[in-house]
Amino acid sequence: MFPAQYENLQIMSHAVIGFPSLEENEKAIAGLADAGVNLIELQVPFSDPVADGHTLVNACYEALKHGGSVQATLDLAERVCARHPEVTFVLMSYLNPLFRYGLERLFEKAAAVGIKGMIIPDWPVEEIEPWLPKLDELGLSPILMVTPNTAPERVARITSASRGMIYVVSRMGVTGHETNWGEKFQNYIGEIRKHTNLPLAVGFGVRTTDDLNALSGKAEVAAFCSQYIEWQRDEGSDVAASKMKSIVQNIVAS
């Protein structure tokens, strides 16, 4: 399940469905589970991922050539949710593939195969609110994003529509670049906490053990995604999993 408020930092990592291949996804997810990663995003590849940096853009492009799709994601989710009950799986997608599939049908399927949450960067809170009764009934948590330039009254609206966790975008920009975790970031986290008791998942720029140490005690979840996908791309899923294992052990020890 999602962590409780103020629980020790844990890692959320990532799979782009179809990257590098559908078969490799299952092996990579098993590797992440074995490494002790308890939260995994399953990203539906999209042709136009506007919130992602080049690592994930290119991974999406490759994934689409290797059979990645909404249906492939649901099929894979069904298998990995059953095989790794200790892991909480979150569906990550841009809106259009889900919209084309049919939102209601998608939500029902996702919940039925065991997906617990959803991150949809281009689905604004106004559009999500009417779906909340349905999502609550299904036990499917919309994890909404707050960004450094979100106005306080909007933070309130987003946090009250969010379930499970709040996704805190650490800085301006897209995924895959460095972030500075100084005082400004801490104030930002503090402001969000005023509006919610949900745990905070921090993403964008979490790339090293130093980043994780900086986040320890400040957030409940660190989204360690682009860097992991780069390892997977350059060194294969096995090496990527063993690197994740040492990262996870490192934060457990600290």
Next chain:
Amino acid sequence: MIRSDNGFFGEFGGRFVPEILLPALTELEDLFFGLRDDPAFWQEYLTLTQEFSGRPTPLTPLRRISKQLGGAQIWLKREDLNHSGAHKINNVLGQGLLVQRMGKKRVIAETGAGQHGLATAIMAARLGLDATIYMGAEDIERQYSNVFWMRQLGSKVVGVTTGAQTLKEALDEALRDWAASVENTHYVLGTACGPAPFPELVSYFQSVISDEIKVQSMKQMGSLPDEVVACVGGGSNAMGAFAAFLEDPEVTLVGIEAGGLSLKDGEHSIRLSQNTGETGIAQGYKTLFLQNNDGQLGDTHSIAAGLDYVGVSPILAHLSQQGRVVPDSATDTEVTEAFSLLMKTEGIIPALESAHALAGGFKRAQQMTPEQNLVINLSGRGDKDIFTVARAFPQAEWAGFLQREAERSSEIMQQKGVL
């Protein structure tokens, strides 16, 4: 007057963007809503377009072609005579006024044919702003002369190498830049697409085109035109040519899309006709997109880089669904024929984008009577298309010239030690 319902036009439009972009869009919308009904602001805009771009552009009768085709009297709205060579400058000058009011010092833009990029580079130079233009690597090859001038004007041109490397990818990349730079950067979106308020805002500035057509046709024809025809890429020149006539049901409004090579997937850019575009949500807005069953945006083709786009203005999608705008298309071959006919018969060199409107308009005019009037919006001039047109009408002399020019160019590079 075009008014959205909270950013929507029927079921299309809206603002489906990553949260990070929301404050800038709201800021822009508040500013725009505060100005758009202010006659003094509109006058400021008109004065600027007059002083800098030579507006109003003329309405030119095509006497010889009309006679040759034997149908309606055909008139051209001469947006090609704008500074920069296309209607794109209208919107850019308008957004320049907004940038000055917001106090932002940097602008970014996406561009397909390069006309919007060029217009943005011109505006940035004139106002002393930093400009970065995103352009698909494929489009850079097709429209290099515009890239050359953008760089000479002081803009940074970034080639986008993801996906099909055309306008869609350039727009994605501009949105990514904006997510990082939104606090000091304005995104000069070039067409009547994207998240609210852009479709409405771009149409507002471009509506100067149809305001002028209306006045000019009363004076020159003694009545409103029977039909107005425009090409449709994203839809900004079409919205500009149609806006003032939306409440005049006797004026038929026709949008011509790029029929490309064939109706096969990936060989055209027709989104408004039956069985082509389907409702989707991407690039910040809801409209008819060319896409597959999984919701992945499709590949497009057109001989004209400026029409090679998967989405279409949500306002046009709505007007087309309502039956107010009639969608039609022209193939690459029909376009080069119309291009040639206008050049040889009337002495005007059209942009390949605008030649789609010519092809569609000429066809329709033939079905009409000599007492009727048809206006074609000539959205841009064809100088930028010299390389593409040279390929469509191959000449040994041109190939030889390019070879000699390449040699001269590399000699100069070596002398100056640039290589």
